[in-house]
Amino acid sequence: MANVAPTARPDRSAIVPGRLPAVPAPRRLLGKLSLTWLPVAPFFLYVTIFMLLPSLSIVQGAFSKSTGSGYTLDHVRTLFDPQYRDAFWTSIKLSVATALTGGIFGLFVAYAAVKEGAPRWIRSALITFSGVAANFAGVPLAFAFIATIGTTGVITSFLSSYGIDIYSNGFTLYSFTGLTIVYTYFQLPLMILIISPSIDGLRSQWREAAENLGANTFQYWRMVGLPILWPSLLSAMVLLFGSAFSAYATAYALIGSGSVNLVPIIIGAVMSGNITIDPNLGDALALGMIVIIGFTVAIYALLQRRASRWLR
Amino acid sequence: MAELQLQQLSKRFADVVALYSLDLAIESGKFVSLLGPSGCGKTTALRIIAGFERATSGCVLVDGKDVSNVPANHRDMGMVFQAYSLFPNMTARENVAFGLRIRRVSRADRNRRASELLELVGLASMLDRYPHQLSGGQQQRVALARALAIEPSVLLLDEPLSALDAKVRVQLREEIRRIQLQLGITALYVTHDQEEALSISDQVVVLSQGRIEQTGSPAEIYGEPATPFVAQFVGTMNRFEGRVAAEGLVKTHDVLLPAEAALGHPAGDRVLLLIRPESIRLEPLNGDVTVPELGVRGTVKVHTFLGPVTRLSIDTAMGELTVDVGSVQALSLAAGTPVALSWDPASPRIIDLPDDGGAASEPVAAAAQPAGGSA
């Protein structure tokens, strides 16, 4: 159009209904980075600064000499000293124990609620309550158990009025056993939440077909149910392991820096300066935790892939 | 190969009655379909027979023996489910061999038998495939082989083809029938697809709302529906309420219609007149053609092309009539064409209606007996 009238109509060619306006072509200066990466840049920047850099500094600290500059394996080697080895071992034992208690208990409860015959409301009630209970961890949970089965706890008194003294056999809440019980309180609902979808995935037709072909309950579980469910079961328990291994607040509120030797507790003690320990050792301990949990998450991812093959 | 009998089988869930005192006998070696819309109770009946539900009252007899209290895993019946019933952690062969494994058959023997059965259903090359590697139709074949592996006395099939593509459905239903005949096994087949039921059964039992509407051979069910429900559920049927006018005539909407079946019904009786679309003769009205006496005048409204046949919707004084004509003929019957409709008085069926209004679904006395068809 050679001559444009003074009151020309606006050029509508830029707005094509149903099409996004063209993104400006990538500028050569930025090379790979084009403007499409801009909106997600803040996120990556943030994660880098507040998660990746601190993690890297832990790694750096773990391998740095305490005085002067340079790197060393000393701190990592110290991790294998008896008291730290014992701490790792105890943490692992505790995590495995509560993964099993929470896992198996949770499996049975979830199955009971999800399978046929259970009224609808039981399932929703269980899931809701599990959601709350799984969040109830930490300091209040410890106090709840102290109030219940602590030395002057409600249930303790109740039982002793019937002549049963649960503390007579050396049991105490502030021990490995006590911790196992308390941890189970949040492991159980966590398991229920994680495993319920997988149990749902166990189609009733499989159970009925097995029955129709002559199998009893035990045979069904042995040949069909468990083989299908085990990857999900195991991956759920791996998650439970990670959850217990990382726990600090609950343990601290229950045993302080004392009776049970756990890695998070030691790290806490190092940070609060309660022990005269080389802060770099704290880094090494943290690194040890990260490695162990990283390992379990990797196993979890592998198991998940196996699980989804049959259950969805 | 056993005879199956249901005696006064009823089932209620809380306040819902799923089955009202069902009586049914199935001869050994016969293929019987339970046909009906969803919710009619056919699946419930099947599940009770299989042992997955307990009847509220009544019993299930196999060869005269009451199995109502026998647990599901001891009933010696093979069941094919609608879908997703293959064990995902086992290959096709392992699935088929499962029942034999439970019965402690040696590995060599059960593998051999599994292979034989998979060959029977045409899947010899899929022995080591897992269910997720098989198509829907293939999975159902494996399910069939698995049910047959234990040599059951009765084969139960719960809508095994509903989840499959139309073409596969037709192919597979023929195969199921072929295998059933070959093995001579008693089969009970649940479906809502009347074409399926009619094409492969020895006997069809039509169910509605927990009651048997009619049992009979496919031809009887289609050609001689005993109740209004059966008439409208099976195939397409034109139906008109009217009163018996005179010998062999029914009056509806001020139109007199011929129906031999009305002979013997007292005048004034309320009846339902039923006639199939393919039984109506149709002629375009032009100049020299007039509406025959005892015929009906109508106007063509809608064409529905069905392939070889075109279904026409005709407007008449008594309402809408559905008429099937050859598609070639339909070309000259555009919408708006006035036509004359008539039929052979022997074609319509007559069903009695109670005089107080409302169509009842009571079987007419002339309906087939509930036991064994006249196949």
Place this chain on the structure above:
Amino acid sequence: MRARRLGFWQVFWLVAGALFFLVPLYGTAEYSLETGPGQYGFKHYLTILQDPAFKASFLYSLKIALATVAIGIVLMVPTVYWVNLRLPRLRKVIDFLAVLPFVVPPVALVVGINRLFTSQPVLILGQPQRVSFWLVSGPQILVMAYVILALPFTYRSLDAGMRAIDLHTLTEAAQSVGASWTRVLLSVILPNIRYAMLSAAFLTITLVMGEYTMSSLLLFNTFAVYVEYTGEAKANPAAALAIISFALTWAAMLGILFLGRGVGRRQGQLTGTR
């Protein structure tokens, strides 16, 4: 229509589960109401509620929680939006990053944060000391860390919310009438993911209000620190606090459920840190 009777074992396990959940709660409740031998009352609750430190730490934590929610949303909404809209390839990366806070648990992360921002001021965007000093001069550093801790939950919630709506069509529709990117986000996308955002907000607040590890080790007087301190000193009021905490968590959960009524489910995660 498959009503079957409950089997014996079903009932057994359900009852066992119910008992295990409820007995400690009952025990705590009773303990919190014991004012003397055989006497019951609300004395301990009053002690708590009248304690100025209770209110102070609660509000302190609440402020931190709200700041965390704000930053979390501002950070994640555009990111999740963009990934869903234009960069689906990035999803795997972000999924991985969203799992990392589980791999680097709070007790470990705090070591790194402490080292990086407190003892070893870091060069950030050419503003060394000043920025990191500001960060650790108040609970700001906690807020920053909490955003990371809450990341898995905010990300999953928002992602689920955005996947449930037809992002592409909404965006294109808005842009075809001339809306700018900000306009699209604010006026079109945000209103449609309200439930997901609220769910993420609730989860974050629950997480922050209960977070003890980092706040205690970085020496901030948050609500959880107050609870712990009280518990060390006085047992009965601690039980009362536990009940109050529990009630608040319940309220939050019911809040999420209530909001979820009528909106699609399967949005959002359900657990925090311990």
